[in-house]
Structures are given as C-alpha cells and as structure tokens.
Amino acid sequence: MLNQLLTPSLLTAATLAIACAVLSVFVVLRRWSFIGEGISHSTLGGAGTAWMLGLMFPAIEQSRLPYVAILVIAFSFATAMVIGMITRRQRVHPDAAIGIFLVSSLAWGFLAQAIYFHQRRATPAGWDTFLFGDIEHLDRHFAVAVAVLSAAVVTTVCLLGKEMIYCAFDADMAETSGVRAGAIHYLLLALLAIVIVVGVQVAGSVLIPAMLILPGTVALQLSKKLRDVFILSVGVGLLGALGGLLCHRQWNYVPVGPAIVLTLFVIFLATWTTRRIV
Amino acid sequence: MRPLVDIRDLDFAYSDTPVLKKIALTVDQGSTMGLIGPNGGGKTTLVKLLTGRLQPTRGQILIDGLAPLNAVRRGDRIGYLPQNPRVETNFPLSVRQAIVLGLAGKTGMLRRYAKADLAYVDSLIERIGIAAIADEPIGSLSGGQLQRALIARALAPKPRLLIMDEPTTGIDARGQQAFIEFINALKKELDLTVIFVSHDLRAVTSMSDRIACLNVTLHYHDVPQHLPADLVYRMFACDLEAAGIKSSAGPLTGPFVPLMAKN
Numbered sequence: 001m002l003n004q005l006l007t008p009s010l011l012t013a014a015t016l017a018i019a020c021a022v023l024s025v026f027v028v029l030r031r032w033s034f035i036g037e038g039i040s041h042s043t044l045g046g047a048g049t050a051w052m053l054g055l056m057f058p059a060i061e062q063s064r065l066p067y068v069a070i071l072v073i074a075f076s077f078a079t080a081m082v083i084g085m086i087t088r089r090q091r092v093h094p095d096a097a098i099g100i101f102l103v104s105s106l107a108w109g110f111l112a113q114a115i116y117f118h119q120r121r122a123t124p125a126g127w128d129t130f131l132f133g134d135i136e137h138l139d140r141h142f143a144v145a146v147a148v149l150s151a152a153v154v155t156t157v158c159l160l161g162k163e164m165i166y167c168a169f170d171a172d173m174a175e176t177s178g179v180r181a182g183a184i185h186y187l188l189l190a191l192l193a194i195v196i197v198v199g200v201q202v203a204g205s206v207l208i209p210a211m212l213i214l215p216g217t218v219a220l221q222l223s224k225k226l227r228d229v230f231i232l233s234v235g236v237g238l239l240g241a242l243g244g245l246l247c248h249r250q251w252n253y254v255p256v257g258p259a260i261v262l263t264l265f266v267i268f269l270a271t272w273t274t275r276r277i278v
Numbered sequence: 279m280r281p282l283v284d285i286r287d288l289d290f291a292y293s294d295t296p297v298l299k300k301i302a303l304t305v306d307q308g309s310t311m312g313l314i315g316p317n318g319g320g321k322t323t324l325v326k327l328l329t330g331r332l333q334p335t336r337g338q339i340l341i342d343g344l345a346p347l348n349a350v351r352r353g354d355r356i357g358y359l360p361q362n363p364r365v366e367t368n369f370p371l372s373v374r375q376a377i378v379l380g381l382a383g384k385t386g387m388l389r390r391y392a393k394a395d396l397a398y399v400d401s402l403i404e405r406i407g408i409a410a411i412a413d414e415p416i417g418s419l420s421g422g423q424l425q426r427a428l429i430a431r432a433l434a435p436k437p438r439l440l441i442m443d444e445p446t447t448g449i450d451a452r453g454q455q456a457f458i459e460f461i462n463a464l465k466k467e468l469d470l471t472v473i474f475v476s477h478d479l480r481a482v483t484s485m486s487d488r489i490a491c492l493n494v495t496l497h498y499h500d501v502p503q504h505l506p507a508d509l510v511y512r513m514f515a516c517d518l519e520a521a522g523i524k525s526s527a528g529p530l531t532g533p534f535v536p537l538m539a540k541n
Contacts, residue, residue, distance in 0.1 A: 178383020
C-alpha cells in the first residue's frame with residue numbers, strides 16, 4: 001500500500017520541497033533570490049555545452065556516459081562558486097554580474113539547441129526537461145538519490161545552523177566573532193547548486209527558483225520566530241509540491257512544474273492578502 | 279602592566295595609497311584607549327587590522343600575544359561593536375537569540391553552545407538592562423536598545439578586548455553621558471580592555487585612560503589631560519572647515535607639521 005502511494009514522483013517532489021524550503025529561508029534572508037536564478041539558468045549553459053560536445057564528438061553521444069548530467073553539475077557548481085566570489089568581494093556589482101551569467105547561460109543553451117537541431121533535425125536529449133522538468137518519468141533510483149541528497153542538505157543546515165544564521169544576520173560580525181563566514185558562504189551556495197541541479201528535473205530551470213523563494217517568503221510573512229519560520233517554510237514547500245502533483249494527477253495535461261509554482265504563488269497571495277486584512 | 283594590544287611599526291596601504299604609516303602603540307590590560315582622528319585618517323582601517331579583516335603591509339599587531347586573525351578565530355579574545363549597526367526589521371531572531379550568536383565563534387562548528395556560556399548570556403542580559411525585551415524580535419528595537427543588545431552580543435564570549443567603532447554617533451549629549459557611564463561600569467565589572475574609536479573628542483576624553491590621535495601616522499599617544507589644543511585643531515581642521523566652523527585662532531595656515539616631529 002505504502003509502496004503504491006510512495007511513487008518516485010511523490011518521493012522526489014516531497015523530499016526536494018523540504019530541502020528547497022529549508023534553504024529558502026536563507027535565500028530570502030540573504031536576498032539571494034537572483035543568485036538562485038543565476039545558478040538554475042546555468043544548467044542550460046551546461047546542457048548546451050554537452051550538446052555541442054555531442055555534435056563534435058559523436059562517440060560521446062553514443063556512449064553510455066552521462067555527459068550531459070556531468071556538465072550540468074559542473075556548470076552549476078562553477079557558476080555558484082563564481083557568483084560566490086563576486087558577491088563576497090563585490091568587485092563587480094553582484095546584481096549585474098549574476099544578470100550577465102544568467103542571460104549568457106540562457107543564450108548559450110538556446111544557441112546550442114538551435115545548432116543541434118540544424119545539424120540533426122531533432123531537439124537534443126533533455127531539452128524540454130531542462131526548461132520545464134519531467135517528474136513523471138523519474139525512476140525509483142533517482143527518487144531515492146534525491147531523498148538522500150535532500151536529507152544531506154537538511155542535515156548540513158542543522159549541523160551548521162548557528163553559523164548559517166549568524167552569517168545571514170550579519171556576515172561581517174559573524175566573521176569578527178570567529179565564524180568562518182567565507183566557508184559558510186560557499187557551502188550555502190554549493191547546497192543551493194545541489195538542490196537546483198536536482199530540482200531542474202522536477203520544475204525545470206525556469207521555474208525551480210520559485211521553490212527557493214516562495215516558501216521562505218510566505219514563512220517570513222507569518223512569523224518572526226526562527227523555529228516557526230523553518231517549520232512554516234517546510235509546510236508551505238510541501239503543500240506547494242503535493243498540490244502541484246495533485247493538480248497534475250487530476251488534470252493530466254497540466255505540467256507539474258508550473259502547477260507547483262502556481263500553488264506556491266496562491267499560498268503566497270493568500271497569506272499576503274490575509275496579513276493586510278487582519 | 280602588560281599590554282594586551284601591541285602594535286609595532288605598522289604600515290598599511292591600499293594598492294599604492296598609504297593609509298597608515300609607522301604606527302606603534304600599546305594598550306594596557308584593563309585600560310581604555312580612545313582613538314581619535316579626522317575622517318579618512320585611518321581609524322576604521324586600524325580597526326579592520328585589529329579585527330583581522332585586513333593584513334598589515336608591514337609591521338605586526340599582537341592581541342593577547344596572538345595575531346589578530348588568530349585572536350578573532352579563538353572567538354573569546356575580541357568583542358566588536360560596529361559603526362552604525364543595522365538590522366533587518368523582519369529578521370526572525372529574538373534579542374536573546376541574536377546575543378547568543380556572539381558565542382558561535384567561541385563554541386566552534388558542529389558543537390552546541392555550552393550551558394555555562396548560555397547562563398552567562400542570561401546574566402549579561404540582566405546586567406545590561408534588556409531582560410524585559412529579551413524575547414522581542416531584534417528588528418523591533420529602538421536605536422539605544424539595539425546598541426545595548428549588540429554590546430551584549432560582543433561581550434557574550436567574555437572577550438578580553440572590546441573594540442567600539444564610533445558608538446556615540448547619533449546619540450544626544452545626555453545619551454552619550456549615560457553610554458559612557460554604562461561602559462565604564464561594565465569595564466570595571468568585567469575587567470575589560472577597551473578601544474574606543476570616535477571623532478567625538480568630548481566622549482573620548484571623558485572615558486579614556488590614554489588617547490591616540492591618528493591621521494595616517496600617530497600624532498599623539500598619551501593621557502587625555504596633556505592633549506595639546508593646537509593638535510586638536512590641526513587634526514580636525516578639515517572636518518571643521520567642511521562644516522563651516524572656524525577656530526578662534528583663525529583659519530589654518532601654513533604647512534601641516536606633525537606634532538610628533540615637533541616633540
């Protein structure tokens with residue numbers, strides 16, 4: 001019975017939603033929404049590079065090597081670290097730098113897709129998935145891997161909670177109090193890169209940032225108590241993920257990614273309106 | 279008395295622009311040193327060097343026998359009150375939780391706060407007079423309350439040195455007097471060494487055992503009572519003239535002669 005209910009898509013959406021919701025509190029508190037966008041769009045840049053390599057070296061494409069996944073992961077982590085350096089040192093204005101990465105990755109992904117289509121008369125493998133996600137075709141192994149990764153993300157946040165909260169509150173003061181603020185800064189970006197790479201399979205690179213922004217935003221509207229904010233954020237994230245899946249099950253033509261994001265948006269709108277009325 | 283802070287032959291430059299030159303000064307354990315100087319004179323840079331956020335171009339700083347970065351990373355050597363502290367109004371932390379964060383460096387990664395440290399924070403909250411607001415959100419405090427909370431955070435790990443960067447800026451004369459009395463009482467009670475950075479001369483002279491006048495180089499390092507009036511005028515001439523204030527001695531003329539060279 002439990003086995004039937006716990007489908008790969010449900011397990012993936014639920015565990016990913018929990019990890020995203022926990023990180024969402026930091027994303028909102030540190031004003032990193034745009035960073036999430038930058039990292040998520042870099043996945044398309046990574047995929048574009050993989051498609052180009054596939055065209056240049058057909059042997060790679062024919063091999064069983066998961067070269068697209070490897071390059072997507074590499075691009076996401078590299079982008080996260082570069083954005084980390086820029087935001088920490090502030091030699092270039094962070095907003096501008098992230099914007100440049102974001103549009104360049106998108107442009108490179110679209111260009112690579114167009115070249116691939118021109119050469120092969122077919123869209124490259126995973127094109128639709130990168131844009132909009134494809135949760136229905138995930139297997140149980142992938143779902144278990146997502147659950148393990150999500151658990152690792154949440155455990156890391158629990159173990160380094162005081163340092164992460166201090167850095168979100170006042171990174172300079174945290175450093176002056178003896179906290180390794182630089183290490184925490186890059187670690188948090190690496191955790192974001194992990195959930196984004198995985199989340200692209202669920203909601204796509206265009207929509208995954210919403211799962212990192214909306215739960216934390218809603219929770220921070222509802223409470224000013226730290227523990228409550230994390231619990232509420234996880235609750236909102238789960239509600240959005242399960243609501244989106246339910247919509248998809250009910251109306252098969254509704255894609256899961258947009259359904260999750262719109263469910264989260266409705267929750268945001270409801271809490272925002274209620275707070276202004278009450 | 280053993281110096282807690284020992285600065286030897288210190289130079290610092292941003293690229294090719296010298297900001298501090300040949301600074302040598304000591305701060306005795308249990309004393310208060312007031313650091314004054316005009317805007318752009320290098321006060322904030324010296325604070326950054328003392329808190330390990332910048333590294334000297336030349337020379338050495340020792341705090342309790344440790345290099346500043348090592349002293350900071352110990353978590354219980356330096357307490358720091360920043361200039362113009364700002365807090366997000368909707369940050370989900372109570373005053374007590376924000377103060378406890380000051381223990382994070384001392385406690386270390388992957389460890390829980392020690393019970394004795396948490397008990398000390400509670401006693402500090404009582405002592406500093408913010409027990410009634412300890413469970414309020416940190417973002418809801420007034421300027422004076424926030425300053426007290428941030429002093430409590432700086433003192434939470436029982437540091438030996440408290441560095442305060444322009445703590446009286448924006449506080450009226452009565453508030454300043456209350457702040458000075460408060461810090462003096464805390465200093466005695468907790469056996470603190472204090473470095474008090476300001477360009478508010480009245481505040482600095484009324485609470486410091488020694489004064490250091492800084493404008494790229496060190497122009498004076500002695501007790502406040504011997505501070506020459508003409509040095510004060512020369513040091514702050516730019517600031518005064520920018521504010522449209524002229525000295526009774528008339529406008530500043532002639533080349534600036536560092537007082538140390540005169541002496």
